[in-house]
Structure formats: C-alpha cells, structure tokens
Amino acid sequence: MEYPLLTNSLVNLIVGLALLAAWRRHRDQAFLKALGGSCLALVATPPGYLWWQATQGLAAVPAGALLVAAAVGHLLLLAMGAAGLAGRPLTRRQLQWLAALLLAIYLALLPTNIQVAHGVTTVLNLAVGGAAARWLWPQRGAERLSGVLLVAIALNRLWFVFLGESGVALQASVGTVLRAALGLALLYAALRRSGDTSLRLHDQYLRMTENLHFGVIVIQDDRVPYANRAAHRIYNLPAGRHFPLPWLSRNVGPADRERALARHRAIVSGEMEQAQWEGPRSRHDGRPMYLRFAAWRIEWDGQPAEQVVVMDDTEHHDATAALLYQATHDGLTGLPNRSALLQRLGDLCSHGSPFGLLLLDVDRFKLFNQAHGPSMGDEVLCALAQVLKQSIEAPAEAMRLGADEFALLLPVPQGDAEAASLALAGHLRDRLQQPLQLPSHEFYIDVSIGLALHPHSGREPEALLRSAHAAMTEAKRTPGWSLQRAEERFERGSGASLEAEQALRTGLLNEEFLLVYQPKVDARDGSLVGFEALVRWQRPGAGLVSPAEFIPAAERTGLIGSLGALIMDQACAQIAAWQVAGAGLVPVAVNVSPLQLLDPGFPGLVARTMARHGVEARWLTIEITETAAAMHLDQARQRLGEMCALGLQVALDDFGAGVSSLNILRSLPLQTVKIDRLLIDPMPAADAVAVVRAICKLAQALNLRVVAEGVETEAQAEAARDAGCDELQGYFFSRPLAVADASHWLARQPALVGAPT
Ligand code: C2E
Ligand code: MG
Ligand code: MG
Numbered sequence: 001m002e003y004p005l006l007t008n009s010l011v012n013l014i015v016g017l018a019l020l021a022a023w024r025r026h027r028d029q030a031f032l033k034a035l036g037g038s039c040l041a042l043v044a045t046p047p048g049y050l051w052w053q054a055t056q057g058l059a060a061v062p063a064g065a066l067l068v069a070a071a072v073g074h075l076l077l078l079a080m081g082a083a084g085l086a087g088r089p090l091t092r093r094q095l096q097w098l099a100a101l102l103l104a105i106y107l108a109l110l111p112t113n114i115q116v117a118h119g120v121t122t123v124l125n126l127a128v129g130g131a132a133a134r135w136l137w138p139q140r141g142a143e144r145l146s147g148v149l150l151v152a153i154a155l156n157r158l159w160f161v162f163l164g165e166s167g168v169a170l171q172a173s174v175g176t177v178l179r180a181a182l183g184l185a186l187l188y189a190a191l192r193r194s195g196d197t198s199l200r201l202h203d204q205y206l207r208m209t210e211n212l213h214f215g216v217i218v219i220q221d222d223r224v225p226y227a228n229r230a231a232h233r234i235y236n237l238p239a240g241r242h243f244p245l246p247w248l249s250r251n252v253g254p255a256d257r258e259r260a261l262a263r264h265r266a267i268v269s270g271e272m273e274q275a276q277w278e279g280p281r282s283r284h285d286g287r288p289m290y291l292r293f294a295a296w297r298i299e300w301d302g303q304p305a306e307q308v309v310v311m312d313d314t315e316h317h318d319a320t321a322a323l324l325y326q327a328t329h330d331g332l333t334g335l336p337n338r339s340a341l342l343q344r345l346g347d348l349c350s351h352g353s354p355f356g357l358l359l360l361d362v363d364r365f366k367l368f369n370q371a372h373g374p375s376m377g378d379e380v381l382c383a384l385a386q387v388l389k390q391s392i393e394a395p396a397e398a399m400r401l402g403a404d405e406f407a408l409l410l411p412v413p414q415g416d417a418e419a420a421s422l423a424l425a426g427h428l429r430d431r432l433q434q435p436l437q438l439p440s441h442e443f444y445i446d447v448s449i450g451l452a453l454h455p456h457s458g459r460e461p462e463a464l465l466r467s468a469h470a471a472m473t474e475a476k477r478t479p480g481w482s483l484q485r486a487e488e489r490f491e492r493g494s495g496a497s498l499e500a501e502q503a504l505r506t507g508l509l510n511e512e513f514l515l516v517y518q519p520k521v522d523a524r525d526g527s528l529v530g531f532e533a534l535v536r537w538q539r540p541g542a543g544l545v546s547p548a549e550f551i552p553a554a555e556r557t558g559l560i561g562s563l564g565a566l567i568m569d570q571a572c573a574q575i576a577a578w579q580v581a582g583a584g585l586v587p588v589a590v591n592v593s594p595l596q597l598l599d600p601g602f603p604g605l606v607a608r609t610m611a612r613h614g615v616e617a618r619w620l621t622i623e624i625t626e627t628a629a630a631m632h633l634d635q636a637r638q639r640l641g642e643m644c645a646l647g648l649q650v651a652l653d654d655f656g657a658g659v660s661s662l663n664i665l666r667s668l669p670l671q672t673v674k675i676d677r678l679l680i681d682p683m684p685a686a687d688a689v690a691v692v693r694a695i696c697k698l699a700q701a702l703n704l705r706v707v708a709e710g711v712e713t714e715a716q717a718e719a720a721r722d723a724g725c726d727e728l729q730g731y732f733f734s735r736p737l738a739v740a741d742a743s744h745w746l747a748r749q750p751a752l753v754g755a756p757t
Contacts, residue, residue, distance in 0.1 A: 004172035005046035011176045015183030016040035022187055026194040035081030035186055039179065041073035046172065052114075068106040071121060075102055079128045082150055085143060085189065086135030098124075119161040125154035142189035149182040215310035217246065218300050219264060225300060234291070234312045236283040246293075246308065252281070267297050267306045278313065290317035330400040332378055333385035338401045344409055345461035348454065355454050356421030358408040359468040360388075360428075361476060363446040365404035372441070380443055383436040391428055407468075417453050422483075425449050429481050448475035449483040457486035501557045503539070504550065508562050512538050515570050516736035517588070519745055520707060520729040523721040528745055530621065532589045532729065533571045534736045535563075547591075555595050564596045565605060572613040574739065575620070583747045589621035589651060597624060598635050603642035610646075617647030623674070625653045629664050637668055644669045651707070656695065665702055673699050675725065677710025684719035696724030 019036030023029060048070055052063035076099055083090045090098075102121060109117035133147030156174050159167030209216045215231030217224055227243035237243060246252075247260035256279070266272035278292040295308040328340035336344070348355050362384065369377040381404065388398035388406060399407045412420045428447070435442040450472025452458065457467040467486035475484035507513065517531040537545040554560040571590045578585050596602050610617060622643060629636045629652060640650050651672035652664065656679040665673065675695055682688035692708070699706045708720035711730030720728055737745065 002050065004169045004176070005050065008172040008176045008179075009043050009046045011180050012039045012042040015179055016043065018183060019186060019190075022190050026190055028197060029190040029193055031081045031084035032186065032190050033081075034077045034084055035182075038074045038077035038081055039183070041070050041077060042179075044070040045074070049168070064110055068103070068110060071106065072099060072102045075121065075125060075128065078125075078150070082128060082132035082147075083135075085146060085186070086132055086139075088135060115161060115164055118157065122154060122157040122161055125157060126151065129154040140189070140192070142185045142192065146182060146185045146189060149178055149185060153178045153182065214312070215308075217243065217308045217310065218298070218305050219245065219308060220268075220300050220303060220305035225305070231310055234283075234289070234310055235281075236285055236287070238284070241284075246310075252279075263295070264306050267295055268304050270297060270304075273297075289314040330402075333382050333400050335385050335389075335398055335400040335406075337399065341399045341401065341407050341409065342461050342465070344397065345464060348409070348411060349459060349461055349464070352455075353411065353413045354417035355412055356408075356410040356417045356424075357452045357454070357457075357464055357468045358410070358421060358425060359401070359450045359452075359465075359472040360406040360408065360447045361449075361472055362404035363448055363476070363480070365445075368443070376438075376441070379438045380436060380445065383438055383443075384445065387431055387436065388428075391424065391431060396424070418451075418485075421451050421453065425451065425483050429483075432481065446479075446481045448472055448478070448481075450475055450486060451483060452486040501553070501559070504554060504557065504559050504563075507537055507539060508559065508566065511566070512540070513563065513566055513570075514538060515567065515574065516738055517574075517742035518729060518736040519734045519742070520589075520727045521733050523708075523717075523725050523728050526733070528586055529727055530587045530589060531742060532591070532623070532736075533567070533574075534591070535567050551593065555593055558595075560593045560595050561599060564593060564602075565609070567591075568606060568609045569613075572609050572615045572620070575615045576613040578743065578746060579615075579619075581743070583743065585619060586746065587619050587621050587649065589623050591623045591653065594624065594627075594629070594632055594636070597639045598632060600639075602639055603646065606643060606648070607646055618649075621649040621651055621672070623651045623653040626655050626664065626676075629668060633664065633667065640669050654709070656691070662698065665698065665704065670704055672705045672707060674707040674709050674729075675720075677730075680708050680710050680716055680720060680730070681712075683716045683723075689719050689723050692720060692725065693723040700724065 016036045016039030019032045019039065023032035023036060026032070044066055048063055048066040052060055052067055055063055076095060079098060080090055080095065102124065105120045105124075106117055109120060129147075129150035129152075133151045136143040136147035153175060156171055156178060159171035159174070161167075163170070209228045212228060212230055215234045216226075216228040217231050218226040222245065224243040224245060231243065232239065232241075235243075247257045247264075252260065263272065263275050263277075267275060273296065275295045276293065278290070281289055281291050283289055290313050292311045292313045293308055295306050298305055298307045328336055328343070330337045345357070362380075365377065365380075368380050381400070384406070385398065385400060388408065392398055392408060392410070395411050397409045399409065401407055408424065410417065410421050410424055428449075432445060432447065435444050450468045450470065452464045452468035452471060454464055458464040471484040471486040475482040478484075514536055515533045516536055517533055519528050520530040520532060521527060522529050535547050535551075537547075537550055539545045551560070551563075554563050568590060571588055575585065575588055592602075599605075606620075606622075609615075610620065622640070624636065624640070644650060649671045650669060651674055652668065652670050653674050654676040655673045656676045673695070675692060679688065679691055679695075683692065696706050705726045706724065707727040707729055708716075708725040709729050711717050711720060711728045711732045713732055716730070717728055717732055734745070
C-alpha cells in the first residue's frame with residue numbers, strides 16, 4: 001500500500017512545484033499559486049495517513065493533526081484556485097467559513113471514524129469541484145477538462161469512503177493519474193492565458209503608440225525592432241523602410257554618437273533610469289529639424305530594451321532662433337549687434353584669455369547722408385560691413401553697434417592680442433585706401449579706431465567697451481584714419497570699476513598712500529633745489545601702484561578731493577619733519593588735480609594744512625598740468641591767485657604735452673614752467689633744442705623759471721642747460737626717492753639748501 005501512496009505524494013510534489021514555477025513566470029495567473037499550494041498540501045496526506053495508522057490513543061494526535069492540516073489546507077487552496085481559474089474569486093469571509101466548517105468536521109469525526117470524516121469532506125470536495133466544473137464548462141478546452149478532473153478527483157475519494165482501508169491504494173493510484181492530468185491541463189491553460197494577455201497588451205501598446213503625434217522607437221541590441229508611424233513621419237522615412245539607429249542619423253557627430261551609445265547601454269542596464277536630450281538632426285531627405293528626446297528602459301519580447309520618445313520641435317526652435325537672431329543682429333548689415341557684442345564680451349571675459357576690441361567709427365558719416373540721402377548712407381554702411389567681414393577670419397567677429405559705429409572682436413587665446421589687433425587695424429587701413437564699391441558710386445572713407453585690450457584695458461565687458469569708446473573718441477580728434485589705444489586701467493587686479501572705487505575708499509581709510517620725492521637740481525651746478533612729491537598707492541596684493549593708474553579713477557569718482565587732502569597733509573608733515581631734523585630744507589612741489597582747483601575751499605584747506613604742521617608757504621609749490629589749466633582757466637586763475645596770496649609758488653606742469661596756449665603762461669599767476677618729457681626726450685636733436693630754447697626765451701620774458709622734466713641722459717642735461725633751462729629733473733639725476741633716501745640728498749648738500757631765489 002505504501003508504494004501507491006508515496007507515488008501519489010511524489011506526483012503531488014512535482015505537479016505543485018511545476019504550478020508554482022509557472023506562477024513565478026506568469027504572476028498574473030494567480031490560480032496557479034493556489035492550485036500549486038493545494039497539491040503541495042496533499043504531499044503530506046499519505047505519510048500522515050501511514051503515521052496515523054501506526055499509532056494508537058494519544059500518540060495518534062500529531063499524525064491526526066497533520067492529516068487535518070493537510071486536508072484543510074488542500075481543500076481551501078483548491079477552492080481558491082478553482083474559483084480563480086473560473087474567474088470568480090472567493091471572498092475572505094467565504095474562505096473563513098469553509099475553513100471553520102472543515103475543521104469542525106475533522107475534529108468532530110476524525111477521532112471516532114476517519115472514514116466518515118473523509119466521506120463528509122469528500123462531499124465538500126465534490127461541491128467545490130462541481131461548482132468549478134460548472135463555471136469552467138463554458139470556457140476553453142483546458143479549463144473545461146480541469147473542471148471535469150476536479151470533479152473526478154473528488155469522486156476518487158469515495159474509494160476510501162466505501163472500501164475503507166482496502167480502497168486506499170486504489171484511490172492513491174487513480175488520484176496520482178488524475179492529479180498529473182490536472183497539472184498538465186492547468187499549465188496549458190495558464191500558458192495560453194498568458195500568451196493571450198501578452199498579445200492583448202502588445203495589441204494595446206501598438207494601438208496606443210501608432211496614433212501618437214510623437215515618435216516612439218524601441219532599440220534593442222543595436223537594432224530598432226519597433227518604430228511607430230510618427231517616428232517614420234518625423235524622420236521622413238519611406239513606408240516600409242527599416243528604421244535606422246537614431247545615433248547613426250546624419251549630423252550626429254562622432255562624439256555625440258559615442259555619448260548616445262553610452263546612454264543607451266546605461267538605460268538598458270538599468271544604471272540610468274531616464275534620459276532627456278535634444279539637438280539638431282536631419283530628415284531622410286536632408287532637411288534640417290530639431291528634435292527633443294526622452295528615453296527609459298522597457299521589456300521588449302521579454303528582453304530589456306530602450307524606449308525613445310521623439311518630439312519634433314523644429315517649428316518652435318526655428319521661431320525662437322529667428323527671434324533670437326532678430327534680437328542679436330542688426331537688420332541693415334546682418335552683423336551681430338551691440339547686445340550680441342556684450343554677450344560675447346561676457347563670454348570672453350569670463351574665459352579669461354586675452355583679446356582685442358576695436359571700435360570703429362566712420363569719419364564725417366553725416367556728410368554721406370546729407371549729400372546723397374539716407375539710402376546711400378545705408379549702402380555705404382553695408383559695403384563697409386562687407387569689408388569688415390572680409391578682413392577677418394574666425395574666431396574674429398565683426399559687429400555693428402548702431403549708426404556708423406562698428407566693432408571687431410579679436411580673440412587671441414595664445415599670442416599677443418595687441419600685435420594681432422594692430423595688424424588687423426593696419427590691414428583695414430590699407431583696404432580702406434581703396435574706395436568702397438557701391439552699385440552707382442565709389443566712396444573713400446576714413447575710420448577712427450579705439451583699441452581696448454583684455455585684460456589690460458578692463459576686465460568687465462562694460463569697462464572694456466567704455467575704454468574702447470574713450471579711445472575711439474580720442475582717435476576722432478585726429479583727422480583721417482587714426483587709431484588710439486585705451487589706457488591701461490588701474491582696476492587691473494580688481495575688475496569692475498565699482499570694485500576699484502571700493503578699493504580706493506578702503507585705501508584712503510587705511511592710508512595706503514605714500515609720497516616719494518624726486519629731486520630737482522640746479523642746471524648749472526647740479527645742486528638740489530627742490531623735490532617733487534609723487535604719490536604711490538601701496539595696494540595690498542598689488543605692490544606700489546603708479547598714480548597714472550589710479551588718479552584718473554579718483555578723479556572720476558570724486559575721491560580726488562580726499563586723496564588730494566591726504567597728499568597735502570603728508571607733504572606738509574614731511575616738510576615739518578625735515579625742518580625739525582635740521583638737515584636743511586628745499587621747497588617741495590605737490591601735484592594738484594584740476595578737480596581740486598575747481599573746489600573754492602581748496603586754498604583754505606591748503607592754508608589750514610600748512611598751519612597745522614607749522615609749514616611756511618615758501619617751502620610749498622603747487623604743480624598743475626597745462627591741460628587742466630587750459631580747461632578750467634577762469635577757476636584756475638582765481639584759486640591760484642588765492643594761493644599765491646598765501647605765499648605759495650605755482651608751477652605749470654607738462655608744458656608742451658597738450659594744447660599749449662601761450663596765453664596760459666601770461667594769464668596765470670605762475671613762477672615756474674616745467675617742460676614736458678616729450679619735448680626733452682628728442683634732445684639734443686637740433687629741432688628739439690630749438691623748441692626748448694624758444695620756450696626758455698618766452699619764459700624769461702615772462703619772468704618764469706624753467707624746469708626740464710624727464711632728463712635721462714647727460715646729453716639731454718647739457719642740451720637743456722644750454723637751451724636755457726634753470727632746473728633739471730629726471731632719472732639721470734635721481735628716480736623718485738623714499739623719504740630716507742631723499743633725506744640723504746638733503747643731508748649731503750646742507751650748504752646749498754635754502755629758499756628758492
Ligand atoms: P608729473 O607731475 O609730470 O610727474 C613726473 C612723472 O615723470 C613722474 O611719474 C616721474 O616719476 C616721471 N619721471 C621723472 N623723471 C623721469 C625720467 O627721467 N624718465 C621718465 N620716463 N619718467 C620720469 P609718476 O610719479 O608716475 O607720476 C605720473 C603723473 O601722475 C604725474 O606727472 C602727475 O601728473 C600725477 N601725479 C603724481 N603724483 C600726484 C599727486 O600727488 N597728485 C596728483 N593730483 N597727481 C599726481
Ligand atoms: Mg608734476
Ligand atoms: Mg610733468
């Protein structure tokens with residue numbers, strides 16, 4: 001008897017495991033899990049029955065419990081599975097009732113008569129099987145057979161009910177066959193149902209994607225197993241044509257191709273959950289388009305694949321590009337405009353490499369418009385734009401800033417931006433010596449060019465543009481073609497002018513300014529006759545900064561007032577210190593900005609400063625530049641008059657460097673005129689000597705002393721003395737000196753010092 005029972009157990013085990021394995025692959029077929037579980041529950045019945053047979057009394061209790069658990073578990077799971085297969089799942093409450101009923105029957109009847117207990121539960125089995133068979137009958141073959149088999153299995157239990165012990169082997173043998181058959185029928189039903197589901201889903205997927213407006217492409221193993229109609233339409237692929245891999249599309253460069261392949265692998269492997277990208281592509285017929293993509297991982301035919309959704313954004317992209325073009329280009333010449341220039345300047349400045357900015361302005365352009373009408377003026381501008389474009393090569397760019405103003409931007413990542421810019425300007429000058437060819441006319445034009453260099457002329461776009469503009473305005477003063485370089489700005493180390501102003505203010509607060517003293521010597525015997533105080537900014541992190549770099553900024557920001565007061569205070573303090581030291585004294589000349597002269601309170605300030613330090617007026621000289629005096633002649637005359645009244649000496653600085661007006665010499669209360677280094681430098685050339693001699697003669701007539709500035713060689717010193725200069729100043733005698741060195745000069749010539757004659 002054991003053999004059929006064990007075979008029954010084994011077959012139940014195999015069928016149960018097979019059904020569970022099938023459920024793992026097709027989770028949607030839940031009935032497989034319940035029916036697999038019911039088979040596994042039955043595995044315990046034959047050994048449980050044999051054990052129960054072999055024991056008596058209390059010892060039979062565990063065997064009985066095992067039998068009850070197996071039987072109850074089997075029937076419950078069978079009911080669940082059969083109901084699930086029929087598509088009428090049982091509720092939790094129904095299951096609870098069934099479990100309670102089964103337990104009650106077994107516990108009541110099993111201790112007294114196992115046959116009767118088995119009979120009663122067989123009735124329940126039959127009820128469950130019968131109901132399942134009825135529900136499954138209208139379904140397909142496998143389901144119908146499963147229903148019949150469930151009834152047959154229930155009926156097979158009657159062998160034991162009627163024959164008792166002698167029917168066990170028969171029941172087990174027939175049950176084995178019926179269970180195996182049921183297992184096969186269920187597996188078949190599950191597989192077919194699963195196939196149906198896949199087909200249905202596939203169908204739904206296709207119906208959904210085929211009608212979408214955006215393209216859907218499935219990529220698997222370097223091929224495209226599916227691309228919807230919209231994808232074909234977007235790429236303009238002829239119907240039936242195999243869809244190529246998107247990264248093999250035209251105008252996807254090698255680098256992008258590599259990136260696309262890496263992205264595809266990352267998505268398929270699950271490393272990347274989602275990806276989005278966009279870019280220009282070409283349609284099959286070569287027309288350009290602009291696409292946006294989104295991609296993620298899917299299962300395709302049970303294997304991982306990438307699903308790419310493609311949106312054709314060409315219209316929107318083109319419209320945006322057209323708007324952007326309009327906003328950044330000049331309508332007349334088609335060149336990029338001022339806002340494009342600012343943007344490019346921003347890019348280049350943040351990149352940090354050197355570049356040149358040339359601002360060009362057509363000389364007397366108004367005349368073209370006046371003489372030939374504005375449309376002729378437009379033609380001239382277009383022709384000039386053409387010349388500019390032809391004169392440059394990428395990455396240089398030509399732009400029109402408005403009216404007759406153009407810009408050339410010349411990035412020079414390696415090399416000399418200044419040399420390259422000058423070469424370009426020279427080339428333009430040569431080209432513009434030829435006339436501009438217009439359909440009906442030929443015109444010769446001149447341009448004035450302002451050149452600013454990054455980073456020397458400014459580090460920020462606005463600052464650079466301002467510098468170039470100032471240089472261009474300067475160039476315009478010269479008739480004909482001319483080029484002017486922007487001055488180096490003192491913001492070199494700091495960037496924006498606002499930042500520079502802040503640094504200047506901090507410098508003033510922290511008294512980072514000091515004076516150095518350059519000796520002036522008597523032209524006849526070389527003895528010390530005076531010092532010129534020259535300011536230096538000991539700027540933290542930047543070393544000693546020259547006044548040429550920060551005085552203009554101090555003037556622009558109005559800080560020159562405080563700076564001038566500080567300088568005057570330091571100079572007076574130094575004169576007082578030398579006086580106290582008793583080593584002798586010479587007059588000290590202090591440079592004064594024209595803006596200080598505009599301030600009516602300036603003479604009062606000088607008087608108070610001298611008084612505070614106990615300095616007599618004869619030891620102080622004021623130097624004002626010739627250009628400043630010329631620009632503000634009336635105010636200068638008044639202030640200088642007030643200072644002369646205080647007893648101060650006044651020197652006219654840089655004479656001959658600017659717009660020299662002899663009238664200035666006559667109309668200002670001056671004692672000294674300083675001839676600018678520009679006139680001294682070419683000496684002893686005869687013509688230079690002649691100029692200096694003429695100035696000396698004039699000064700003599702006006703009773704002015706003459707100082708030659710910037711004397712660098714002995715020959716210059718001799719020539720200046722012979723021409724009639726009274727005093728000499730320059731590197732040949734001494735560079736500007738720190739206080740200690742200046743004190744040595746004073747100490748070396750004690751006998752010679754005294755008030756000027
Ligand atoms: P400046 O008043 O004409 O001063 C003479 C400039 O020529 C000084 O330059 C001096 O160092 C330089 N120099 C003197 N001898 C020679 C020479 O032989 N060869 C050459 N190449 N240069 C020589 P620095 O000190 O750089 O001053 C430049 C200008 O800045 C001054 O020209 C003056 O206009 C202004 N500045 C200097 N200190 C002050 C100041 O305290 N206040 C104001 N408002 N301006 C000042
Ligand atoms: Mg000076
Ligand atoms: Mg000077």
